[in-house]
Each structure stands twice: as C-alpha cells, then as structure tokens.
Amino acid sequence: MRLHINHFCLTLASIVPSTLAVYSDEAYSVDYHHELLGLPLPHTTFFHRPRKEEKASLLYTLSDLGVLGAVNPGLGKIVWRQFLAGYEGASESGFLRPIEGENILVSAIGSRVDAWDALNGRTAWGTAFKGTVRDLEVMENAAGSTDATDVLALFQEDGKADLRRLKGTNGDVVWEFKDGSSDIPLQVSTNVQSVFVVSLHGTVGSYNLKVTTLDPVTGKRTNEYTLNTKADVHAPEDVLLVGANSAASIIAWTDKTLKTLKVNVLGKSGDIQSLALKEADGAITNVSLHAPHLVQSQPHFLVHSHSAVANRADVFHIDLTSGSIKKAYDLPKLPGQGSISVSSVDANVYFTRLTQDEAIVVSSASHGILGRWPLKLKEYRGSFVHGATEVVQRTADTYAIRSAVVTTDQDWVLVRNGVEAWVRTEGLSGAVAAAWAELPESESLIQNLEVEAESNPVSSYIHRVNRHVNDLQSLPDYLQRLPQRFLSSILPPAIIGPKAGVLVRDSFGFNKLVIVATQRGRIYGLDAGNDGTVVWSTRAFSQPAGKLWDVTGMWVENLKGTTTIRGGEGEYIIVNTTSGEKIETVPPGSWPVVTGTALVDSPSGKWLLPIGANGDPGEIPQEWAPKDTIVVQCDDGEVRGLKFEVTGAKSAPIVTWRFNPPEGQKIVDVISRPTNYDPVASIGRVLGDRTVLYKYLNTNIALVTATSAHDSTATFYLIDTISGGVLHSATHAGVDTTQPIASVITENWFIYSLWADISSDTNNSGDSKGYQLVISEMYESNIPNDRGPQGAEANSSSLEPSDIPNADPALPHVISESFLIPEAISHMSVTQTRQGISIRQVLCTLASSGAIVGIPKSILDPRRPVGRDPTTAEMEEGLFRYTPVIDFDPKIILTHKREVIGIKDVIAAPAVLESTSLVFAYGVDIFGTRVAPSAAFDILGKGFNKLSLVATVLALWVGVVVLAPMVRRKQINGRWMSA
Numbered sequence: 001m002r003l004h005i006n007h008f009c010l011t012l013a014s015i016v017p018s019t020l021a022v023y024s025d026e027a028y029s030v031d032y033h034h035e036l037l038g039l040p041l042p043h044t045t046f047f048h049r050p051r052k053e054e055k056a057s058l059l060y061t062l063s064d065l066g067v068l069g070a071v072n073p074g075l076g077k078i079v080w081r082q083f084l085a086g087y088e089g090a091s092e093s094g095f096l097r098p099i100e101g102e103n104i105l106v107s108a109i110g111s112r113v114d115a116w117d118a119l120n121g122r123t124a125w126g127t128a129f130k131g132t133v134r135d136l137e138v139m140e141n142a143a144g145s146t147d148a149t150d151v152l153a154l155f156q157e158d159g160k161a162d163l164r165r166l167k168g169t170n171g172d173v174v175w176e177f178k179d180g181s182s183d184i185p186l187q188v189s190t191n192v193q194s195v196f197v198v199s200l201h202g203t204v205g206s207y208n209l210k211v212t213t214l215d216p217v218t219g220k221r222t223n224e225y226t227l228n229t230k231a232d233v234h235a236p237e238d239v240l241l242v243g244a245n246s247a248a249s250i251i252a253w254t255d256k257t258l259k260t261l262k263v264n265v266l267g268k269s270g271d272i273q274s275l276a277l278k279e280a281d282g283a284i285t286n287v288s289l290h291a292p293h294l295v296q297s298q299p300h301f302l303v304h305s306h307s308a309v310a311n312r313a314d315v316f317h318i319d320l321t322s323g324s325i326k327k328a329y330d331l332p333k334l335p336g337q338g339s340i341s342v343s344s345v346d347a348n349v350y351f352t353r354l355t356q357d358e359a360i361v362v363s364s365a366s367h368g369i370l371g372r373w374p375l376k377l378k379e380y381r382g383s384f385v386h387g388a389t390e391v392v393q394r395t396a397d398t399y400a401i402r403s404a405v406v407t408t409d410q411d412w413v414l415v416r417n418g419v420e421a422w423v424r425t426e427g428l429s430g431a432v433a434a435a436w437a438e439l440p441e442s443e444s445l446i447q448n449l450e451v452e453a454e455s456n457p458v459s460s461y462i463h464r465v466n467r468h469v470n471d472l473q474s475l476p477d478y479l480q481r482l483p484q485r486f487l488s489s490i491l492p493p494a495i496i497g498p499k500a501g502v503l504v505r506d507s508f509g510f511n512k513l514v515i516v517a518t519q520r521g522r523i524y525g526l527d528a529g530n531d532g533t534v535v536w537s538t539r540a541f542s543q544p545a546g547k548l549w550d551v552t553g554m555w556v557e558n559l560k561g562t563t564t565i566r567g568g569e570g571e572y573i574i575v576n577t578t579s580g581e582k583i584e585t586v587p588p589g590s591w592p593v594v595t596g597t598a599l600v601d602s603p604s605g606k607w608l609l610p611i612g613a614n615g616d617p618g619e620i621p622q623e624w625a626p627k628d629t630i631v632v633q634c635d636d637g638e639v640r641g642l643k644f645e646v647t648g649a650k651s652a653p654i655v656t657w658r659f660n661p662p663e664g665q666k667i668v669d670v671i672s673r674p675t676n677y678d679p680v681a682s683i684g685r686v687l688g689d690r691t692v693l694y695k696y697l698n699t700n701i702a703l704v705t706a707t708s709a710h711d712s713t714a715t716f717y718l719i720d721t722i723s724g725g726v727l728h729s730a731t732h733a734g735v736d737t738t739q740p741i742a743s744v745i746t747e748n749w750f751i752y753s754l755w756a757d758i759s760s761d762t763n764n765s766g767d768s769k770g771y772q773l774v775i776s777e778m779y780e781s782n783i784p785n786d787r788g789p790q791g792a793e794a795n796s797s798s799l800e801p802s803d804i805p806n807a808d809p810a811l812p813h814v815i816s817e818s819f820l821i822p823e824a825i826s827h828m829s830v831t832q833t834r835q836g837i838s839i840r841q842v843l844c845t846l847a848s849s850g851a852i853v854g855i856p857k858s859i860l861d862p863r864r865p866v867g868r869d870p871t872t873a874e875m876e877e878g879l880f881r882y883t884p885v886i887d888f889d890p891k892i893i894l895t896h897k898r899e900v901i902g903i904k905d906v907i908a909a910p911a912v913l914e915s916t917s918l919v920f921a922y923g924v925d926i927f928g929t930r931v932a933p934s935a936a937f938d939i940l941g942k943g944f945n946k947l948s949l950v951a952t953v954l955a956l957w958v959g960v961v962v963l964a965p966m967v968r969r970k971q972i973n974g975r976w977m978s979a
C-alpha cells in the first residue's frame with residue numbers, strides 16, 4: 001500500500017499552502033463597522049453643493065456628538081468625517097455654515113472656529129479662542145464683490161460677549177468687538193449695512209433683548225436698543241429665531257401662553273409686531289420658525305405650530321423697506337407631528353412638509369402646491385422631528401425633492417419624492433454601555449441540563465430519557481436539512497447565502513447578540529454574527545433634550561433571556577434580550593439615586609446590586625444579600641470594603657476596611673478582575689528547566705489608580721478586597737495627569753499606560769518622557785516550585801493569612817517591565833477565550849488615531865531578558881530579547897484602515913472555539929471583530945478549499961478501488977515467481 005500513502009502525501013502537500021495563507025483575507029469580512037455621526041441637529045444640517053459649477057450636492061451635518069460629516073445623499077454613505085468633540089469646551093452643540101459659492105464649510109464648537117474643504121473634509125484653517133462660541137454667521141458681500149467671504153464668530157468669554165470678524169481665507173481676526181456689559185450673548189446677524197449682536201439683558205429668568213448694531217467694516221458700535229421682553233423671555237431657548245442675514249432680518253419670540261408671535265425687524269428699535277397664532281385642535285404646545293439662510297432669498301418665513309394632536313403652519317412676508325410683516329397664506333392643519341423644512345434656490349424659497357402620509361412642497365410666494373407625493377417608508381420609524389430638504393425644479397412645473405429627516409426613533413431617513421431611499425441608524429451612536437448576550441436556541445438544553453444536575457439520579461435519568469425521546473421528534477426535520485448542511489459546509493457561503501434575519505446559535509459560537517444602551521435613552525440589540533445589524537431597538541426612557549442617560553449598569557441574564565439596565569436616577573428597565581420587548585420599567589425618580597452597580601452573588605442567585613449616593617447600597621432583604629465583600633468608592637474618594645450582615649429579614653452593609661491614599665493623591669480609577677468570565681487555564685508558569693512559577697491567582701484584588709496633579713505622580717495600589725491590605729504599589733514620577741491613564745487587571749497580571757518619565761531601568765538618561773505601558777505579573781513566590789507562605793493549602797484567608805495572629809497577608813512577588821508606546825491609550829481591556837488557554841491580547845483604544853490595537857501578551861512579558869539574548873532555557877519558555885519600544889504596526893491594528901471614532905469601551909467574549917475571542921467596541925461608532933490571539937488553530941480559514949479536499953478523497957477512493965486488485969494480483973504473481 002506504500003504507493004497510496006505517497007500519493008496521499010503528495011495530494012496533501014498540494015492542499016497545505018492554501019491553508020497557510022489563512023486570515024489575511026479575513027480583514028473586512030469578519031469585522032463590521034457602523035460609521036456613525038450622531039443625531040443631526042436642525043440648525044446644522046443642510047444640503048450644499050461643494051462645487052458651484054456642478055449639480056451634485058452633499059448632505060452636511062454637525063451632530064449632537066460633535067461629529068462633522070458629509071454624506072452622499074444618493075447612498076447614505078459617509079464621504080468624510082471630522083470628530084470635533086475632543087475640542088476644549090465642545091460639550092455644547094456647535095454651529096456649521098456653508099459659504100455659498102466657495103468650496104468651504106465653517107464650523108464653530110467649543111473654543112474653536114475651523115474652515116473645511118467641503119469636498120474632502122481637509123482643514124482650510126482653524127483657530128482657537130478663549131471662551132465658548134455662541135453663534136457663527138457668514139457675512140454678506142456687497143453686490144459685485146469678489147473677495148472671499150468673511151465670517152462672524154460670537155463668543156462668550158468670562159460671561160461677556162466677544163464678537164470677531166474672521167477673514168474667510170485664513171481665519172485672521174479683522175476686528176474684534178467686546179461688549180463690556182455682562183449681558184448674555186445670544187446670536188449674531190448681519191446684512192450689508194450692519195452687524196447685529198443680540199444679547200439677553202436683565203436678571204436670570206426674565207430678560208429683555210438687547211440689540212447692538214455694529215459697523216461691518218470697523219466693528220465699532222453704531223447703535224443699541226432694548227426690546228421689552230421681560231414677561232416672555234425667561235431663557236435663551238425662548239427666543240425662537242434670530243435670522244442669519246437680510247433674508248430673515250428679524251428676531252422672533254412668543255408670549256408665555258403661545259398665543260401671539262412677536263417679531264422685531266432688526267435695526268428698528270421699539271417696533272414689536274404681534275402676530276396671532278391660530279390654534280389647531282387644542283392649545284399650541286410648540287412653535288418653531290423656518291427662515292431661509294441664503295442671502296439672496298426672498299424675506300419670507302414660516303411659523304410651524306404644534307398642538308398635542310395636530311400641526312399647522314403660517315407663511316409670512318417681510319417688507320424690507322417699510323419693515324412691516326404680512327401673513328401670506330397658511331398650510332392647513334394635519335393630524336400628528338410633521339416636519340417642515342426650508343430650501344432656497346436663488347431667490348426662491350420652498351417649504352417642504354412631511355407627514356406620515358405625504359410629502360408636499362410649496363413656494364413661499366403663494367400657496368399652490370408644487371409637488372405632492374404619497375409617503376412610502378419600508379417600516380414605521382416614529383414620527384418626523386425635523387429635516388433638511390433639497391428642492392430641484394425639473395421643468396416649469398415639475399419638482400423633485402430629497403428630504404433627510406430625523407424620526408422619533410432616532411433614525412435618519414432620506415425620502416426622495418416620498419420614497420425611502422436610505423436609513424442611517426444614527427440613534428445607535430453615543431453608546432454608553434454594552435454587554436454580550438447568548439442567543440437563546442439551546443437555552444432549553446441548558447435549563448434541562450441544570451434540572452438534571454440538581455435533581456436526584458433516578459428522576460434525572462427519567463428526565464434525560466424523556467428529553468432524548470422529545471429530541472427524536474426533530475429527527476425528520478434534521479434529516480431533511482442534512483443535504484443543505486452538507487452543501488453549506490463545502491460550498492463558499494456566498495453561494496448558499498446567509499440566513500438573514502434568523503437568530504440561531506452556530507457551532508463556533510460566533511453568533512451572539514450585543515445589547516447596547518445609548519446616552520439618548522435607547523436600547524439596541526445587535527447581531528454580532530451578522531455584521532452587527534440591528535435586530536431590535538426600543539426607547540427605554542425619553543431623555544429631555546441635552547440630558548444624557550447615565551447608565552450605571554447592564555446585566556444580561558442568559559438563562560432567563562432578559563437584560564437589566566440600571567440608570568443613575570434609580571430607574572431601571574428589564575427587556576427581553578432577543579426581542580427587545582419591555583418586561584419591567586421603573587421610571588427615573590421612583591427609587592433613590594444610583595451611583596454605580598455591582599454584579600453580586602446572593603442566596604437568590606446573581607443580580608445587579610445598585611449602589612446609592614456616597615457608595616452606600618443601603619439595606620436589602622436578607623435573601624438578596626451579596627455573599628462576598630463588595631468594593632465601593634465614596635464621594636470623598638475613599639475606597640471601602642463592604643460586607644453584608646444579616647439581622648432578621650434584612651441585611652445591612654458593614655464597612656470592613658477603608659483605603660485612603662496619602663494626602664494630595666486623588667483616586668481616579670478602581671478596577672477589579674472581570675466578574676463575569678475570567679477563566680485561567682493554568683495555575684503556574686512552566687519555565688525552561690521544567691520548574692514552575694506559581695501564579696498569584698487571588699480573585700479578590702482591585703487595582704486603584706491615584707494621581708497627584710501637584711507632584712505630577714501616579715501611584716497604583718494593588719489591594720486585597722477582603723482585608724483592604726495593600727499587596728503592592730508602584731509610583732511613577734513626571735506624570736502628566738491630564739493625559740489618559742488606562743489600566744486592566746486579569747489572571748495574575750495587570751497593565752497600565754500613562755505619560756511619565758521614562759524610568760531609569762529602561763533608559764539611564766532619566767529626563768526623557770513618553771507614553772509608556774507597564775506590565776506587572778504576580779507570582780506566589782520568586783522561587784520556582786515554591787508556593788510561598790500559602791503553600792499547598794486548599795483554602796487560604798486574607799484576614800488570617802497564617803496561624804500567627806495579626807500576621808501580614810502573603811504578598812505576591814511582582815515583576816514589572818515598562819515599554820514605550822507611540823501614543824496615548826484611552827482605554828484598555830483584554831480578550832477572553834473559552835478556557836483561557838490562548839494567549840491574551842491587550843486591546844488598546846487609540847483615541848487620536850481612531851484605531852484599536854491588539855497587543856499580544858507574549859510581547860508584554862516582564863520576564864523578557866534585558867540587554868542580552870535569551871538563554872536556551874529562556875528560549876524554550878518562549879522569551880525573546882527585550883526591546884523598549886512597541887510599535888503599533890499595521891499587523892496588530894484590529895481596525896485596519898478604518899477610522900473608529902469616540903470609542904469609550906471595548907468588550908470581549910469567548911466563542912465556543914478556544915482560539916477565538918469576539919471583540920466589540922462602542923462609543924460614537926460601533927466596531928466588532930473576531931481575534932485569534934494564538935492563531936486560529938481549531939478552525940479552517942476561508943481560503944481552505946473544502947471542495948478540493950472532497951475531490952481528493954474521492955480521487956483517492958477511486959484510486960484504491962482501481963489499484964487494489966492490480967496490486968494484489970502483482971503480489972500474488974510475485975509470490976509465485978519467488979516460490
């Protein structure tokens with residue numbers, strides 16, 4: 001049979017190469033990225049032609065998360081993005097204006113004003129000022145002028161108004177106007193003759209409007225007047241509109257009861273015109289104004305009024321010479337909420353109204369409907385909140401419209417002539433918490449197994465037999481699917497097609513759900529096995545505008561199939577993990593404030609314990625009392641260990657220890673080993689000479705980071721959470737405490753990164769600084785084969801570590817090493833695999849380059865020999881020579897070329913395959929991938945040609961069938977010959 005074996009080896013050899021090239025082809029196929037912007041805001045979202053000569057326009061927005069982006073309106077794909085939220089003071093929403101006829105967009109947010117190339121998003125110029133920006137407008141050029149258009153940026157600095165005219169070409173300040181009074185700067189407006197600064201004058205809660213007129217050339221004050229609005233204007237939001245330019249040179253507000261609209265034409269002091277607001281089905285609840293932005297537009301504006309059940313609109317014309325305002329026509333009342341948007345084409349102004357049933361477009365000049373389209377959305381996405389529209393006149397009397405509308409479900413939908421063109425799930429942006437969830441398919445099996453484990457042998461046997469009999473029922477179905485299964489495992493998946501929309505577990509454990517909660521109060525269920533598509537979404541609690549949902553904890557209970565999310569105001573919600581259906585909701589305010597949560601184990605099972613103000617969980621029923629000590633942080637920074645003591649039916653927390661860092665240090669972070677899943681494959685580390693270093697595997701440890709801005713130090717304390725004793729500490733000097741300090745602890749090691757002096761053991765020069773990553777590994781003893789003071793005892797106590805009373809706890813032997821890294825790490829976590837056998841990867845988020853890197857733990861090994869080559873024994877242990885610098889080279893960048901912005905956290909989950917860990921990152925964007933830190937040793941790559949393997953086996957089989965009789969005959973003949 002030697003012949004066949006050789007043949008087989010040859011064939012195998014021809015198969016092997018294709019399997020070695022596995023995984024480079026998996027970039028962009030195992031990972032997914034939701035490139036998000038955030039929710040578009042009404043005043044910073046518009047269509048604009050980046051090139052005057054070309055018809056094509058892009059859709060621009062500066063979102064509530066401070067992401068500036070251009071979207072292709074045809075496909076809904078992002079053309080470019082800039083993440084501006086990192087700017088100083090950028091927590092408030094910003095401003096965005098196009099400069100007509102120039103390929104420039106100007107943004108202002110926080111302390112900065114920037115100009116961008118509208119086509120590709122490159123910076124044209126940018127300047128930072130003191131204070132916070134309050135408004136931004138583009139100036140009007142006198143007719144015929146060919147100069148670049150300048151911009152006006154209104155800042156509030158130390159409570160005072162500061163207006164600057166910036167040069168359109170480079171952002172240089174042309175002039176600056178400082179209002180010495182402490183009136184609150186509100187907005188700026190301009191026309192060819194004047195610049196107007198509108199501010200709130202008076203005491204908090206009751207303001208008059210002050211209008212300061214400036215000379216546009218010199219920036220000198222030419223006039224100033226005050227409008228008596230004390231009874232109506234209580235907050236900046238009460239001023240409905242300050243028009244941008246001569247197309248809408250007005251200030252508008254309403255009286256308190258929303259019965260009349262009051263308007264002042266800018267520059268006309270003492271002239272307040274009152275326009276009656278007509279009610280549509282009950283009292284008006286909300287009024288908004290829509291006016292054109294384009295300078296050459298006709299001065300027409302629209303007032304949109306909502307009641308609880310309907311909405312209507314009135315169109316007004318401004319007579320610029322006399323300053324009088326006349327109503328032109330109205331748009332009739334329609335039920336429900338609707339969105340109205342304004343578009344300008346040359347001097348024409350169009351209003352587009354979208355309701356649940358139809359889209360109509362009218363000209364501002366007369367009430368005739370220019371176009372009407374029935375609305376066709378693929379599914380209901382809530383009512384329309386606001387939109388931006390582009391109107392194109394096709395022929396003399398046909399029009400086409402494209403509206404990008406934001407819905408109450410926080411989707412951004414493009415409606416082209418009434419038909420849905422695309423949807424961007426922008427509500428998914430701004431995620432603040434996420435957790436992995438198992439798909440439910442075999443949950444019944446898990447439950448059955450649990451029942452069997454808990455009952456007595458006989459009944460468990462009967463239960464099991466019953467279960468198998470029940471399983472037989474699905475046998476015909478299984479047999480029917482067999483050919484399909486066989487084909488799908490041989491043919492590439494593209495031919496069979498993925499089973500879209502079906503949530504089933506797969507045998508590799510790649511199909512999982514991720515539950516995401518956003519700062520705007522929505523919850524999403526994403527299918528990680530299917531490119532992170534949204535399976536369901538629901539609104540947990542409606543958040544008032546500008547208020548962010550403070551999620552303090554999320555816990556997925558896989559056995560029950562539910563997810564619990566707790567918020568900071570005592571609210572919580574329990575949803576069905578697979579369907580998103582709400583099972584229980586307790587609104588904010590019903591329970592005391594929650595500052596954090598802890599996943600605890602109690603006699604009634606695991607649950608999410610809410611921790612109240614000042615780190616106090618309060619009394620809880622005895623059956624829910626946590627079994628272990630929990631670690632909390634108080635308002636003054638003190639870290640405490642709490643143990644629950646049962647008295648009758650109640651149990652109350654008792655402080656068992658307190659930890660305070662030395663005077664001057666402030667605790668900035670407390671982390672512990674992952675509570676949910678942290679398997680450790682081996683309790684020791686085998687050295688080259690077959691001796692073992694035993695790992696210090698205490699699960700009750702916490703790593704406390706304390707900084708001192710005054711001394712520029714950062715100290716890391718390793719604390720025993722049972723006794724509160726400090727097991728180890730390390731201090732770094734020359735730390736920039738304003739830079740991110742990230743840390744992670746797992747197994748027997750912890751890692752942190754910071755900007756600090758480069759310690760002398762890596763570089764003797766001493767005075768150089770850099771970003772560094774420090775790893776520390778903990779062992780029971782520094783001597784191999786020695787378990788230290790704990791010895792081989794099965795149980796040990798942190799409180800009574802030895803028979804000698806008041807002895808110190810056994811301290812771990814810690815070895816540390818630091819590495820230089822090229823940039824700051826804003827967040828760190830580690831991969832998780834099923835058994836913990838695969839090498840870990842440290843997942844580091846690099847905020848400045850928008851990437852996530854996975855550094856293999858084998859590189860971050862403190863036992864790597866420094867300044868010499870490893871000995872044979874060390875090489876056998878897998879150690880290689882220490883190099884002080886770790887480069888983030890493309891091979892370890894998990895996000896490849898993708899720019900993943902605003903990442904807050906990265907979570908990992910094990911797959912069924914030991915080799916693979918699932919990774920999910922969230923924040924502004926969503927990114928997910930699979931990593932195989934020790935290479936994928938238990939799965940075939942996509943490049944593996946199963947078809948050729950099957951063909952080879954078949955060929956071999958044919959070969960055997962054909963050749964076997966021949967060989968046998970030959971052997972028999974041979975025997976006859978020799979005999």
Ligand SMILES: *[C@@H]1O[C@H](CO)[C@@H](O)[C@H](O)[C@H]1NC(C)=O
Pocket residue numbers: 285286287288385386545
């Ligand atoms: C009125 O509508 C505007 C814009 O849609 C919104 O920002 C505001 O919060 C609403 N006001 C009220 C009282 O509902």
Ligand SMILES: *[C@@H]1O[C@H](CO)[C@@H](O)[C@H](O)[C@H]1NC(C)=O
Pocket residue numbers: 560561562576577578579581
């Ligand atoms: C969750 O929803 C699914 C599908 O609607 C249902 O089969 C399951 O029973 C629900 N689970 C719970 C705990 O309500």
Ligand SMILES: *[C@@H]1O[C@H](CO)[C@@H](O)[C@H](O)[C@H]1NC(C)=O
Pocket residue numbers: 762763764765768884
């Ligand atoms: C120490 O720093 C100096 C100057 O910054 C540099 O030239 C040298 O290569 C460094 N040495 C090591 C071992 O990193």
